[in-house]
Amino acid sequence: MSYSYLGFSFLLVAILTICVVSEGLSQVYLQVERQNRLKTFKFEYGDSFEIKLYEDPSSWWEVTVLDIKPERGEILFDIGTIKPEEIQAMRTFRQKNRGRGVFNSTLQFGAGSLLFSLADLAYGNSYNWGFMAGAGILVGAGGLFKLISDQFYYRFDKRHRLRIIDLRFRVD
Numbered sequence: 001m002s003y004s005y006l007g008f009s010f011l012l013v014a015i016l017t018i019c020v021v022s023e024g025l026s027q028v029y030l031q032v033e034r035q036n037r038l039k040t041f042k043f044e045y046g047d048s049f050e051i052k053l054y055e056d057p058s059s060w061w062e063v064t065v066l067d068i069k070p071e072r073g074e075i076l077f078d079i080g081t082i083k084p085e086e087i088q089a090m091r092t093f094r095q096k097n098r099g100r101g102v103f104n105s106t107l108q109f110g111a112g113s114l115l116f117s118l119a120d121l122a123y124g125n126s127y128n129w130g131f132m133a134g135a136g137i138l139v140g141a142g143g144l145f146k147l148i149s150d151q152f153y154y155r156f157d158k159r160h161r162l163r164i165i166d167l168r169f170r171v172d
Contacts, residue, residue: 027167043065049092099149
């Protein structure tokens with residue numbers, strides 16, 4: 001009985017140690033926040049997104065966070081080291097994929113509606129133009145949603161801010 005208790009205690013200590021060590025590594029992150037809002041977005045090591053810099057405002061750079069150095073206030077990306085103050089805007093792939101997914105779904109619905117309408121016409125039934133107009137409007141709305149969601153990004157100004165958050169405990 002004492003051996004099973006000892007094994008359980010060892011397993012519990014090992015699991016707690018793994019949890020504490022893994023949490024300690026991820027306590028430095030980037031945070032995008034909006035003024036007077038509780039909702040924030042966190043980005044950690046290995047996250048990928050696109051940024052626009054003040055020195056080159058016409059192009060977007062696809063970057064991956066390799067390291068965050070809160071002592072120096074720098075972020076190490078795969079393209080180099082950049083300070084948060086140098087970043088003008090940022091957009092995530094989640095924002096781009098949302099529009100692409102909606103557009104693909106509406107496009108599939110439109111293609112399926114067209115094929116079934118043509119098959120119905122081949123069997124001698126009358127062509128339903130009202131149904132096809134509705135499907136076309138739905139595909140157009142999906143395309144418009146994709147265009148709008150591709151244009152959405154975080155501009156860092158008075159209302160939006162990019163910060164480096166360091167929640168690690170200091171042991172001196």
